[in-house]
Amino acid sequence: MxxxxxxxxxxxxxxxxxxxxxxxxxxxxxxxxxxxxxxxxxxxAPAVADAVRWSADASAFGYLPDGWVDDMAVACSAFWGERFGWAPDPAWVRPVPDVLTAFTATVRHFTRPGSAILLPTPAYMPFLTVPGMLDRELLQVPMGRASGRPVLDLEAIDRGFADGAGLLVLTSPHNPTGRVFDADELAAVAEVVERHGARVFSDEIHAPLTFGDARHRPYATISDAAAGHTVTATSASKAWNLPGLKCGQVILSNAADAEHWTATGYLAEHGTATPGVLATTAAYRDGxxxxxxxxxxxxxxxxxxxxxxxxxxxxxxxxxxxxxxxxxxxxxxxxxxxxxxxxxxxxxxxxxxxxxxxxxxxxxxxxxxxxxxxxxxxxxxxxxxxxx
The missing domain is CATH 3.90.1150.10 (Aspartate Aminotransferase, domain 1)
Known part of the structure; x- marks a missing residue:
């Protein structure tokens, strides 16, 4: 049919x-x-369409109230818990307009001033241009191939950190190659990052979109060390087709980062769209x-x-x-x-x-x-x- x-x-x-x-x-x-x-x-999804219609009927276009942020955080945490085995503390799930806003905030507030950024390539296009806008040097780390699939070059990442880089941008699942990294590969990344006292920005916007035996593993769940050096960003925008509604999520995975975000994250959160939060909540909960x-x-x-x-x-x-x-x-x-x-x-x-x-x-x-x-x-x- x-x-x-x-x-x-x-x-x-x-x-x-x-x-x-x-x-x-x-x-x-x-x-x-x-x-x-x-x-x-x-x-x-019908649930998303209903949420957007409700926001119009209710004239819910004002500034974003805390209660709707809390609802979204709970729905996001529940979905991630069911789908990936990690239900982050809803208090550590914060709204942002999109992943690039989360990336910019991470560079500004969670990395050493002036430190370079490591980016495995090929990569999502804006990750190549945004660092320069933030006065940061970008170090491209070409991915290798093993068994016919793209893999992260751990030795090159190690050299980049040794040369003074402070942040690795990890896109998982990977855009543009579609690679879903396995737990062993992510654990090896975490060991390199931790050895250098560096950080990871983990873009997991495509997390729900996996096929066959491939399973997304949130990078922050790989180890206590990974949880301590990671800022995770995600959104319902790819899996539920909502990019124009401008709502993403930053997921913090340790108390120090959560406290720091509370002190520094206001501007990053401010542009999140109220209808987008309502639609995202419906997607995670009912979609x-x-x-x-x-x-x-x-x-x-x-x-x-x-x-x-x-x-x-x-x-x-x-x-x-x-x-x-x-x-x-x-x-x-x-x-x-x-x-x-x-x-x-x-x-x-x-x-x-x-x-x-x-x-x-x-x-x-x-x-x-x-x-x-x-x-x-x-x-x-x-x-x-x-x-x-």
Whole structure:
């Protein structure tokens, strides 16, 4: 039977007005397919839609009251406890507009002034640019490969800390490669960080989006040491498709950090949107069945990608997130691959160079679209390759 998501055509998405689809464009007479921005094309969970409607009907657009923050924190803690085996103290779950706000606050308030920031690459694009805006040096740490999958280079991370870096940015599950790190690898990271007295900013915004045997492990739960040096950031925005509602969460994992956040975190919290908090609470509390349905649909899209015939492209099918990594260096292009495929296939992907030096020659493909549209996108990529 056809899934309701299958009816979400490219024309329907272009009419919706999101950034991902707002540039109709033409490529050999075909409209562009938006596959770059990390958001899903699927309608939100009924519980989320009800919460947003209620906020409008109740004119709940005023400044955010403590009671609704508390409700969100309890719902977030309960969801994380059920899904990941860690139910953080709700008092240590604080609102922020988004993960980048949490990152900025972490750099400013939890790291040594002037210390450099380590970033495994390829990486989520803003993590490469925000440190410079904060007058911090960014040290890119290219990821390695083992058993055909991207892995963290622990020796390079160790050298970076030895050279004076004070913070490691860990994105788990990893954006853009879709890697879900296992407990042993995270424990090895924690040992390196602790040995240097450094900190970790753990971006776990994609935590609920894992497939098969892959299971997200919150970094702060790896050890007491990890809990003591970590600031975790997350949001319902990726798993429930709410990025425009501007609500994320900072999760503290030790009393000293919680006390410090109370003293310094006001401005970071202040821009959180009241409707976003209400929608997030509904997502964590009542949106689990919808999430499971979406995961099953995304898993079908993963299978479609895994079976795709894309000569010259090494495809990394994600263990988590809805973002796949396509290594196009085998095509021998003399231009960025995303530019080639935008022009020749009409499929707009994130160019790997935007994800750091280690990403050059690659592309990030968003799988969170209807299966017929993804089928069309993959066929276009294949046709463009064959036409070279």
């Amino acid at each position: 056809a899934h309701p998501f299958d009816a979400l055509t490219a024309e329907h998405m272009r009419a919706g007005g999101s950034w991902k689809w707002s540039t109709p464009g033409e490529s050999h007479g075909r409209g562009l397919i938006g596959a770059f921005v990390a958001e899903m094309d699927y309608p939100v 689990r069945a919808w999430l499971d349905e979406v995961l099953a649909y995304l898993d079908g899209n993963r299978a479609l990608l895994a079976a795709a015939d894309l000569p010259g492209i090494a495809v990394t099918v994600p263990d988590g997130t809805y973002l796949a990594w396509l290594d196009a260096r085998g095509l021998g292009l003399d231009e960025p691959p995303s530019a080639f495929f935008t022009r020749e296939a009409g499929v707009v992907m994130t160019d790997g160079a935007a994800c750091g030096d280690a990403g050059r020659g690659g592309m990030r493909l968003n799988l969170a679209m209807s299966r017929p549209v993804l089928t069309d996108a993959l066929a276009r990529l294949r046709s463009a390759i064959r036409g070279m």
